[in-house]
Amino acid sequence: xxxxxxxxxxxxxxxxxxxxxxxRLCVGEDPREQLAQLGRMIGLPLLGFGLFLVAWAVTxxxxxxxxxxxxxxxxxxxxxxGLVREHQAERQREREFYARQIxxxxxxxxxxxxxxxxxxRYSGAPTYLDQxxxxxxxxxxxxxxxxxIAVPVGILCGLSRNFYNAVNPxxxxxxxxxxxxxxxxxxxxxxxxxxxxxxxxxxxxxxxxITVALCSxxxxxxxxxxxxxAIDSDHINVARVLRxxxxxxxxxIVLPTALxxxxxxxxxxxxxxWMVLIAAEMLAQNPGLGKFVWDMFQNGSSQTLALIMVAxxxxxxxxxxxxxxxLVLQQLVSYDRAAMR
Amino acid sequence: xxxxxxxxxxxxxxRLFVGVALIFFGVxxxxxxxxxxxxxxQLKFGFIKLTDCAPLVIAKENGYFxxxxxxxxxxxxxxxxxxxxxxxxxxxxxxxxLAGQPIGATIGIGTRAKIITSFSMxxxxxxxxxxxxxxxxxxxxxxxxxxxxxxxPIKADALKPIVDRYKAAGTPMRMGMVFPVSTHNYxxxxxxxxxxxxxxFYTGGDTTGTTNADVLLSVTPPPQMPATLxxxxxxxxxVGEPWNQQAVFKGIGVPVITDYEIWKNNPEKVFGVTEExxxxxxxxxxxxxxxxxxxxxxxxxxxxxxxxxxxxxxRPEYVGADAAVIANSMTGTFEYAKxxxxxxxxxxxxxxxxxxxxxxxxxxxxxxxxxxxxQISGDKPDRWYIDVAKQVxxxxxYRQAARLLVAEGKMNPKDLPDTDGFKPADDNFIDGVTYDGxxxxxxxxxxxxxxx
Numbered sequence: 001x002x003x004x005x006x007x008x009x010x011x012x013x014x015x016x017x018x019x020x021x022x023x024r025l026c027v028g029e030d031p032r033e034q035l036a037q038l039g040r041m042i043g044l045p046l047l048g049f050g051l052f053l054v055a056w057a058v059t060x061x062x063x064x065x066x067x068x069x070x071x072x073x074x075x076x077x078x079x080x081x082g083l084v085r086e087h088q089a090e091r092q093r094e095r096e097f098y099a100r101q102i103x104x105x106x107x108x109x110x111x112x113x114x115x116x117x118x119x120x121r122y123s124g125a126p127t128y129l130d131q132x133x134x135x136x137x138x139x140x141x142x143x144x145x146x147x148x149i150a151v152p153v154g155i156l157c158g159l160s161r162n163f164y165n166a167v168n169p170x171x172x173x174x175x176x177x178x179x180x181x182x183x184x185x186x187x188x189x190x191x192x193x194x195x196x197x198x199x200x201x202x203x204x205x206x207x208x209x210i211t212v213a214l215c216s217x218x219x220x221x222x223x224x225x226x227x228x229x230a231i232d233s234d235h236i237n238v239a240r241v242l243r244x245x246x247x248x249x250x251x252x253i254v255l256p257t258a259l260x261x262x263x264x265x266x267x268x269x270x271x272x273x274w275m276v277l278i279a280a281e282m283l284a285q286n287p288g289l290g291k292f293v294w295d296m297f298q299n300g301s302s303q304t305l306a307l308i309m310v311a312x313x314x315x316x317x318x319x320x321x322x323x324x325x326x327l328v329l330q331q332l333v334s335y336d337r338a339a340m341r
Numbered sequence: 342x343x344x345x346x347x348x349x350x351x352x353x354x355x356r357l358f359v360g361v362a363l364i365f366f367g368v369x370x371x372x373x374x375x376x377x378x379x380x381x382x383q384l385k386f387g388f389i390k391l392t393d394c395a396p397l398v399i400a401k402e403n404g405y406f407x408x409x410x411x412x413x414x415x416x417x418x419x420x421x422x423x424x425x426x427x428x429x430x431x432x433x434x435x436x437x438x439l440a441g442q443p444i445g446a447t448i449g450i451g452t453r454a455k456i457i458t459s460f461s462m463x464x465x466x467x468x469x470x471x472x473x474x475x476x477x478x479x480x481x482x483x484x485x486x487x488x489x490x491x492x493x494p495i496k497a498d499a500l501k502p503i504v505d506r507y508k509a510a511g512t513p514m515r516m517g518m519v520f521p522v523s524t525h526n527y528x529x530x531x532x533x534x535x536x537x538x539x540x541x542f543y544t545g546g547d548t549t550g551t552t553n554a555d556v557l558l559s560v561t562p563p564p565q566m567p568a569t570l571x572x573x574x575x576x577x578x579x580v581g582e583p584w585n586q587q588a589v590f591k592g593i594g595v596p597v598i599t600d601y602e603i604w605k606n607n608p609e610k611v612f613g614v615t616e617e618x619x620x621x622x623x624x625x626x627x628x629x630x631x632x633x634x635x636x637x638x639x640x641x642x643x644x645x646x647x648x649x650x651x652x653x654x655x656r657p658e659y660v661g662a663d664a665a666v667i668a669n670s671m672t673g674t675f676e677y678a679k680x681x682x683x684x685x686x687x688x689x690x691x692x693x694x695x696x697x698x699x700x701x702x703x704x705x706x707x708x709x710x711x712x713x714x715x716q717i718s719g720d721k722p723d724r725w726y727i728d729v730a731k732q733v734x735x736x737x738x739y740r741q742a743a744r745l746l747v748a749e750g751k752m753n754p755k756d757l758p759d760t761d762g763f764k765p766a767d768d769n770f771i772d773g774v775t776y777d778g779x780x781x782x783x784x785x786x787x788x789x790x791x792x793x
Contacts, residue, residue, distance in 0.1 A: 066571060066591035108410055111376055120382055120412035123401075125658035191430045203432055285419040295417055298390050298564030299661025300587055307657075 002027075014328045018042045071306035076313070079306040087127040094122045126287060132314065135288035138205060139277045139322075142212025143270050149213070150220035150269070151262060155254065157221070158228020175218040179276040182214050183207070183283055204286035211280045216273035220265035227261025228254055259333045267326035274319050289315060375749065376409055377624040377631075384625070385414045387424045387436035390564045390660045391581040392671055393463045393610045394437045395650055396691060398659050399636035409628035417658070420562035421520040428615060429454040435629070437462060438613035441522030441707050443733050448708075450522055450716050451548075455616040459626075459738040460633050461697050462610040464690035467525055467600040468585035468675070469532060471500070471577035472570055475514075476595040476678070478503050490681055494602035494771060497536020504538050504555050513554065517561040517569060517578035521550065524609055526558065527710040528600045529579035534790040535603075535772040542792070543715035550714060570594050581609070582689070583662045586669040586676060595678045601687060605769035606694055608703040619738070630742035634697055635751055641692035647672050692756070699739055701762035702778025704730040709781045713791035726781040736762055 004027045011019045018041035021034040053073050060070040071079075105117045126134070157164040190207040231254060239249045281290025289311055296307045388394035397415055400406050406413045416433070418424040425442055427433040429452065443456035471479070480486045483499045507514040518526040521543075530540040533556060541554025551557050561569045566580045571593045579600075588594035600607055612633060619626045639646055651671050655664040669676050671689055676682040690696045705726045711717045746752035766777040774787045785793050 066567070066593055104407070104410065108376075112378055115378060118382055120410075123383070123385075123412045123414040125415070191426075203430070283419075285417075285423055294419060295390075295661065296657065297568075298417070298419075298562075299657055300564065300567060300591075301655075301657070301661055301663045301666075303657075 146217035154224025219268035223265025227258030445522035
């Protein structure tokens with residue numbers, strides 16, 4: 001296989017299809033056709049985005065709200081830069097705090113001879129980048145939890161008609177429930193049941209993650225059930241004839257067929273989980289991007305709108321990146337790549 | 342800009358550090374005072390985005406917590422309910438609370454948990470705002486209110502005909518307050534009732550407090566008040582600063598009265614912790630109280646300090662509103678209708694008039710209002726009121742902390758009041774009724790509207 005073909009297939013797998021014509025162009029493969037391709041795949045999206053920015057910049061200045069005019073792309077970009085600077089400044093303060101600890105420790109030991117100094121942790125406010133990190137951790141925790149439940153239950157549903165019939169009503173009733181309805185229940189239950197002496201995970205983290213899990217397990221569950229149900233009956237009959245043990249049957253027949261479906265479900269689940277998380281953080285005031293949006297809304301200052309727009313773009317870009325990530329995994333396990341796009 | 346301010350603050354607190362350290366060791370020899378051996382150095386306190394969270398913010402930013410070897414995280418909360426629940430379940434070590442919250446929790450209104458306070462965070466600081474449309478109507482009905490500088494205080498009598506009209510039309514007027522046991526609920530009710538308007542009663546089956554109401558009161562978190570008013574969900578509200586001044590800046594409403602005019606130097610927020618927490622970490626609690634008292638002293642020490650406080654509070658992680666909005670009420674003025682800015686030096690009091698001292702009589706006043714509006718069902722003897730006050734308000738701990746500060750030379754001994762916990766009888770109310778905390782039941786007899 002030529003190196004260019006390998007690159008092309010790599011780009012295809014990781015979803016960077018717009019780069020394929022670039023590779024073809026480099027090896028001199030039909031330049032005119034490749035340039036046209038390039039125009040369609042990179043030029044048009046850029047043009048669309050450019051037009052959007054211009055339209056935004058022009059209209060924003062004309063919309064007056066009670067907290068000032070709607071910010072344009074430039075102001076939003078400035079706020080984004082400001083948030084990153086603030087993050088750096090906060091890290092600097094943190095370093096200074098830890099540098100000061102030595103002095104604090106000396107003072108403490110002088111005041112309380114014989115007492116052991118416990119190091120103090122820095123107690124500054126979480127920055128925007130910290131909030132992004134918290135959100136990502138929470139969504140992955142919830143997503144993993146959901147997958148651990150949804151895949152086995154989905155496989156059981158697909159294998160046994162009776163099990164499916166028993167579980168189906170719950171799935172149908174709970175699937176459409178909004179995270180905002182689950183959240184109060186989850187918060188109260190977590191407060192009551194999660195009471196370790198030295199909590200390794202914060203309560204707020206646990207309740208957000210469980211809410212994400214509750215809302216995001218359905219697509220995986222349903223897709224898994226469909227995937228397992230779609231196994232060719234011939235294959236199952238062959239397995240019966242060969243008297244394959246249960247574990248082998250699962251590994252050799254059920255999973256290979258159902259895997260593409262499962263990954264489609266997982267991809268949908270992660271998307272739902274990400275949307276749910278922001279809402280859950282907003283309502284429960286659990287740390288993360290949702291809390292950032294709500295705090296900024298409550299501030300009602302002249303920067304509020306621009307800061308919230310930064311958050312909107314961040315949420316969108318991260319959601320997009322997560323989706324791409326799942327797409328890559330999905331493509332890696334699927335036989336028929338073209339069909340899964 | 343904020344980075345610069347921070348470094349200068351840091352430099353200043355570094356200097357303070359050295360100075361304090363010197364004082365510590367000097368005084369320790371003489372008076373055995375100094376930092377306490379804190380049991381729990383890592384603390385997290387909750388607050389609501391209001392200017393009166395200032396003592397907590399200043400204690401942190403000025404390094405007063407550091408001086409006590411405490412590392413404190415301050416976290417904004419969405420509303421008073423979440424804040425209270427988090428203190429009860431231990432996610433927060435303590436919080437900026439409505440004065441009614443420790444009392445309500447202790448006697449079981451809404452939730453039940455023993456919460457105590459040994460530190461009042463401020464006096465006054467609230468206002469009642471009505472929407473532009475209501476204000477216009479009030480002006481057209483009362484020619485005295487026309488013009489750019491109408492006479493204040495404005496009584497609810499001026500609002501009554503409009504309330505009646507709304508009620509006759511079948512859509513009663515709606516007003517917002519921040520929590521069922523909030524000071525705002527009680528001051529708003531007090532003002533309405535003084536003008537002959539019934540704000541409604543809480544009964545066994547009605548926990549929304551709208552039975553027999555002329556005006557329907559409902560709960561909205563403070564920072565959302567302006568947005569809710571703007572949406573037209575409510576026609577007015579009672580809330581703390583900066584959310585009245587925010588309405589003026591946004592041009593969506595007009596403050597008609599401040600709580601200072603409803604009851605001169607009324608008690609406002611408190612710093613609350615669970616009784617269990619205070620027992621488990623006694624030294625930590627005293628150290629926190631020391632830092633808070635120092636912050637309050639600093640806040641009232643000079644107009645210059647207030648201006649610094651405004652800058653700190655306007656940072657997004659604290660109150661986050663624009664500095665100009667916060668400054669409007671924090672620096673000795675209050676703006677009613679746009680342009681009608683008046684001197685009001687006592688609008689925000691953090692330390693003067695013994696503002697931080699937890700008086701039993703303040704607690705009992707809130708209890709009388711809870712009874713007046715039916716949150717406390719049934720008659721209670723005077724003795725009961727005093728017993729509850731002694732459970733919830735703990736001036737003994739305040740005195741301990743204050744004495745330590747006096748010994749360290751950080752507090753003037755004159756600022757520690759000589760009192761049995763009851764303020765003298767007070768008639769500085771908008772309706773002229775006299776309040777004496779020793780006789781809550783006879784006080785309740787004085788009101789035309791309200792349970793006795």
